[in-house]
Amino acid sequence: MDAPAQSVAPTASVVVDGVTKRFTLRHARSIKDMTVRAVRRQSLSETFNALDDVSLTVHRGETVALMGVNGSGKSTLLKMMSGVLSPDTGTVRVRGRVAGLIDVGAGLHPELSGRENVFLNAAILGMEEAEIRRKFDTIVEFSGVERFLDNQVKFYSSGMFMRLAFAIAAHTEPDIFLIDEVLAVGDPPFRDRCLERIRELRDEGRTMVIVAHDIRMLTRLCDRGIMMRSGRKIFDGDVEEAGAMWKEDRQARRKAQGTDALPSAVR
Known part of the structure; x- marks a missing residue:
């Protein structure tokens, strides 16, 4: 996804300027619900701002942790x-080629085999056929799904989905790599391989924005933290400070729900 050169500053990879996004929350899911709420003069739906006037710039080569409960x-x-x-x-x-892993198995077609999905998804992410063929064995070896490569991916486990999707995206050599919680799926050895690949991309100067609830991992990987709360950016700076704010918000939510202890993985 390439933006016109004049629209982004030379050192900026991502510019978010005054962004607001609204969604509609529907309270009635059946005719009965609609009737009952109408009789009680209750609203059938309401809108809320998932994002509220958010602005930020991610510069080329930065590794940014995007945090929030x-x-x-x-x-x-x-x-x-x-x-x-x-x-x-x-x-x-x-600015530049974007590879996004914003859901487990994002971009994989369930009716196609793993082999076919390598070619399809890599092409969607901007790779030429010759580049895909050159990197094919490396992608498959990294994913660890060789044995099931010719099976339809709808029969894959969530971990296998994530492995293949990550392997493809991480070998497209993206300018901008967006990652959302995909490392929460899969066995520890594969997560370690994913983290090592992320470090390699970071050291190559790729721009990365990472969402995860593993604050310890984020503070080790990232050099900047952005903290979100109720759709607004409330902090942008030192990743350790952002992590401390996340823990405070997490603790406050858990207290409100009647549990005080944080899971050890996010302390």
């Missing part, structure tokens, strides 16, 4: 950057 708007913002969603107001501009 569930419902903060971080995943919606990442989808804006990837082009999956469009803002209601404001603009999102990017």
